[in-house]
Amino acid sequence: MKKHINILTDEDxxxxxxxxxxxxxxxxxxxxxxxxxPHSGLMCVVxxxxxxxxxxxxxxxxxxxxSPFAGQDGTVDETIFIEMVGQTIAAGNGFxxxxxxxxxxxxxxxxxKNLRIQRPPLxxxxxxxxxxxxxxxxxxxxxEGSVKCGSEVLANGEIKVFQKIVEES
Numbered sequence: 750m751k752k753h754i755n756i757l758t759d760e761d762x763x764x765x766x767x768x769x770x771x772x773x774x775x776x777x778x779x780x781x782x783x784x785x786x787p788h789s790g791l792m793c794v795v796x797x798x799x800x801x802x803x804x805x806x807x808x809x810x811x812x813x814x815x816s817p818f819a820g821q822d823g824t825v826d827e828t829i830f831i832e833m834v835g836q837t838i839a840a841g842n843g844f845x846x847x848x849x850x851x852x853x854x855x856x857x858x859x860x861x862k863n864l865r866i867q868r869p870p871l872x873x874x875x876x877x878x879x880x881x882x883x884x885x886x887x888x889x890x891x892x893e894g895s896v897k898c899g900s901e902v903l904a905n906g907e908i909k910v911f912q913k914i915v916e917e918s
Contacts, residue, residue: 778798778799778800778801779797779798779799779809780797780798780844781796781797781798782795782796782797782798782808782836782837782840784843785798785839785840785841785842785843785844786836786839786840786843787839787854787855787856788836791813791815791816791817792817793836794810794812794816794818794829794832794833794836795808795809795810795833795836795837795840795878796808796809796810796811797809797810798840798841798844801841801844801845802841802881804881804882804885805838805841805879805880805881805882806837806838806840806841806842806844806879806880806881807837807877807878807879807880808833808836808837808840808877808878809875809876809877809878810833810875810876810878811873811874811875811876812825812829812870812871812872812873812874812876813872813873814872814873816829816872818832819872823871823872823873824869824871824872825869825870825871825872826869827866827869827904829870830864830866830894830896830903830904830906831858831861831864831908833876833878833894833896834878834880834892834894834895834896834906834908835856835858835880835892835908835910837878837879837880837894838880838881838882838890838892838894839856841880842854854912854913854914854915855912855913855914855915856910856911856912856913857910857911857912857913858908858909858910859889859909859910859911860908860909861906861907861908861909862906862907862908862909863906863907864904864905864906864907865904865905865906866903866904867901867902867903867904868903869903870896870898870903874898875898875899876896876897876898876903877896877897877898878894878895878896878897879894879895879897880892880893880894881893881894883907888911888912888913889909889910889911889912890909890910890911890912891907891908891909892907892908892909892910893905893906893907894906894907894908
């Protein structure tokens, strides 16, 4: 588990420290991301939740060869960037909620804006994903995100989601 965390450089740690509002609960990190998001198995594309702020989160991921996003040649479909950013913010939100609250949350992707892709990730690369809510109104949320491999930015941009609370009957 620690191997994903140890790849952060001092520069990455400084960047994380400056861009996140640390919470007392960060002392419990890193943790597996899967319990905090509505995805499991191969559809869970982020591995560890490493930082949570009031409106932000950071995760680490390594894309495996049997991922539905991985090609035979070791490249990874670029659509994974959108999913990684969405799952990162979901993991941060889920970390701060109870299990019941997590079950009652649904999020729907409604848009992508200014997505800049420098190159696709490769299977086995260690990735750092950062996501931050830049605006929120009536269930609509704009999330700015980036995916890095070491110091190289692979992609960044915005996704727009609609978050709905499902009432149990």
